[in-house]
Amino acid sequence: MIELAPHNKLGLALASPLIAGSGAVGYADAWPPGVTPDLFGAIITPPITWRPRRGLAAARLAEAPGGFVLTTGDHNPGYRRVLQDHDGAWRRLGVPVIVALAASTPEDWGRLAASLDEESGAAGLELQLPQIAHRNDAAAWIGAARRSSTLPLLVKLPTSRAVALASTCASAGADALVIGTAPMAAGLTPDGGLVEGPVAGPVAFPFTLYALRAVGALNLGVPLVAAGGITRPEDARACFAAGAVAVQVRSLAWLDPGAVRQLTREWDADERGTTRRVGLSALNSGR
Amino acid sequence: MLQTTATLIARATLGPAQEIVLHAPELARALAPGQAVLVKCGWGLDPYLRRTFYPVAIDDETWTVRVPPGGDWGHAWLRAAPVGTQIDCLGPVGVGYLVPPGVRNVLCVGVGEEAWSLLPVVALAEARGLSVALAMEARTARELIPPARLPAAVEYHAITADGGSTAGQWADLLAGLLGWADAAVTAAPLAFYSQLAAAVRGVRYDISRGFAQALYPATFLCGTGACQSCVADVAGGRRRVCLRGPVFDLADVVT
Numbered sequence: 001m002i003e004l005a006p007h008n009k010l011g012l013a014l015a016s017p018l019i020a021g022s023g024a025v026g027y028a029d030a031w032p033p034g035v036t037p038d039l040f041g042a043i044i045t046p047p048i049t050w051r052p053r054r055g056l057a058a059a060r061l062a063e064a065p066g067g068f069v070l071t072t073g074d075h076n077p078g079y080r081r082v083l084q085d086h087d088g089a090w091r092r093l094g095v096p097v098i099v100a101l102a103a104s105t106p107e108d109w110g111r112l113a114a115s116l117d118e119e120s121g122a123a124g125l126e127l128q129l130p131q132i133a134h135r136n137d138a139a140a141w142i143g144a145a146r147r148s149s150t151l152p153l154l155v156k157l158p159t160s161r162a163v164a165l166a167s168t169c170a171s172a173g174a175d176a177l178v179i180g181t182a183p184m185a186a187g188l189t190p191d192g193g194l195v196e197g198p199v200a201g202p203v204a205f206p207f208t209l210y211a212l213r214a215v216g217a218l219n220l221g222v223p224l225v226a227a228g229g230i231t232r233p234e235d236a237r238a239c240f241a242a243g244a245v246a247v248q249v250r251s252l253a254w255l256d257p258g259a260v261r262q263l264t265r266e267w268d269a270d271e272r273g274t275t276r277r278v279g280l281s282a283l284n285s286g287r
Numbered sequence: 288m289l290q291t292t293a294t295l296i297a298r299a300t301l302g303p304a305q306e307i308v309l310h311a312p313e314l315a316r317a318l319a320p321g322q323a324v325l326v327k328c329g330w331g332l333d334p335y336l337r338r339t340f341y342p343v344a345i346d347d348e349t350w351t352v353r354v355p356p357g358g359d360w361g362h363a364w365l366r367a368a369p370v371g372t373q374i375d376c377l378g379p380v381g382v383g384y385l386v387p388p389g390v391r392n393v394l395c396v397g398v399g400e401e402a403w404s405l406l407p408v409v410a411l412a413e414a415r416g417l418s419v420a421l422a423m424e425a426r427t428a429r430e431l432i433p434p435a436r437l438p439a440a441v442e443y444h445a446i447t448a449d450g451g452s453t454a455g456q457w458a459d460l461l462a463g464l465l466g467w468a469d470a471a472v473t474a475a476p477l478a479f480y481s482q483l484a485a486a487v488r489g490v491r492y493d494i495s496r497g498f499a500q501a502l503y504p505a506t507f508l509c510g511t512g513a514c515q516s517c518v519a520d521v522a523g524g525r526r527r528v529c530l531r532g533p534v535f536d537l538a539d540v541v542t
Contacts, residue, residue, distance in 0.1 A: 023513055023514065023515070024513060025513055026511070026512055026513040029512075030509070030511040030512045030513035031511065032288070032290070032377075032509065032511055032513075033288050033289050033290045033377070034290060046515070054525050055515070055518065055525065057518070057520065057525070058517075058518055058519060060515070060516045060518065061336075061506075061508055061514075061516040061517075063334065063335075063336050065333060066332060066333050066335060067335050068335060068336055068508070070508070070514065070516055072515045072516070072518075075515050075518070075525070190359075201332075201335045202332045202333075202335060231332060251335070253509075253513075254508055254509035254511070254513060254514050255327075255335065255336065255337060255508070255509070256290075256327070256375070257290050257377075258290050258375075
């Protein structure tokens with residue numbers, strides 16, 4: 001088992017280092033063919049907000065070399081409806097469900113954390129920091145969630161500011177750091193429109209790995225989770241070697257569900273080798 | 288939805304596009320007219336996104352897609368793939384056309400390249416013994432569906448701009464056929480659906496729900512609803528086309 005929140009009294013133990021990243025399987029209600037809950041150590045929901053959000057009108061997606069730009073405008077039915085529709089299933093899923101809180105409304109994280117703590121079967125929260133978060137703001141938002149909830153808090157950092165924010169987030173109450181949200185980009189749609197949002201897909205991976213290594217070098221003593229552009233077994237291995245204890249996949253589940261199962265098979269083989277132990281031992285030694 | 292490997296078994300150039308026949312029995316049996324297939328167009332990670340196709344023929348073990356001309360590098364890869372190429376596919380995606388019970392006369396209305404995706408529902412309706420008419424509008428005669436692609440009993444009306452046809456003739460044709468039809472299915476660029484709705488209102492006084500089904504020509508990323516990329520303002524809200532469509536009631540698309 002992998003413990004994602006070793007300093008939290010509730011803890012967050014994962015049976016697998018593979019996490020379904022935010023929205024990879026919707027609210028655990030959108031399963032690609034062949035992808036099942038048992039493949040994952042945890043599942044993260046799409047980012048939710050206090051009130052329903054209609055999100056952006058089309059177009060939300062633009063292709064880019066090696067990936068894509070996707071922005072939904074945090075389209076979600078609001079936390080009450082999400083719990084009404086999905087909480088029962090989460091409790092029966094057999095895999096921890098982590099609820100993501102949207103970067104667009106961090107001022108609501110305190111009351112959302114309190115409500116989810118009381119009303120839901122969530123095993124933890126992923127706080128998705130805005131791309132331009134200032135350290136003081138980040139500390140205040142995370143602090144509000146920390147004071148409102150005992151649930152394990154994963155804080156997802158923008159890769160472009162991960163090093164600048166990591167220490168502040170750990171001090172403010174993050175149980176684990178997720179590295180991270182890829183840099184903003186603009187993609188062209190076939191009809192000449194523009195979509196602006198974080199770049200996704202394999203093109204995001206170099207940003208993830210760079211930020212992960214830099215945050216790992218800070219020796220903060222909190223578990224690190226890699227997210228962004230992980231599509232191949234060697235990507236995951238590089239993340240473990242850089243100090244991650246778990247990795248998230250999202251677009252891989254959307255575009256090549258069979259590869260998710262392949263990823264877990266490769267890890268099973270690695271379990272008999274040394275690859276994952278490199279990452280885990282690096283964390284344990286505080287590197 | 289299935290993820291399966293299809294084998295490219297035949298290709299032919301027809302009009303401005305290239306038609307590719309893919310052999311994947313399990314997926315062929317699962318496909319219904321109007322549903323989409325997401326095709327991986329490349330060996331590696333680039334292009335990363337799958338390409339969306341609405342099959343133009345569905346048989347027991349095969350299905351056929353039309354690859355349009357143009358600079359898209361995924362389509363270019365597919366156009367160049369030799370017979371025998373193994374191609375990863377996800378599908379079927381979404382809700383397809385339904386032939387409502389109790390109808391006798393089915394009108395199919397297609398415009399441009401989108402019209403080709405009506406062929407499977409034309410075949411289905413004709414196989415059920417219904418009277419089927421297809422009305423198609425295209426810019427040039429080269430873009431029209433050849434009559435040989437249609438079952439012999441299908442009544443075919445084609446109008447092209449380069450053939451000297453006018454918008455008025457197209458409207459008159461639709462008005463006549465809409466008066467005859469018990470049900471209509473359509474595949475066209477979105478802008479056409481308002482025009483069709485006006486024609487339906489002109490003949491039937493209202494777009495009663497259940498009369499006409501329209502294909503919303505979306506492209507998809509995941510096909511499961513997870514990514515939320517394929518939204519459209521239809522059916523009284525902002526909906527994911529892969530879950531609620533891509534075939535909608537015409538009344539939901541134009542209101």
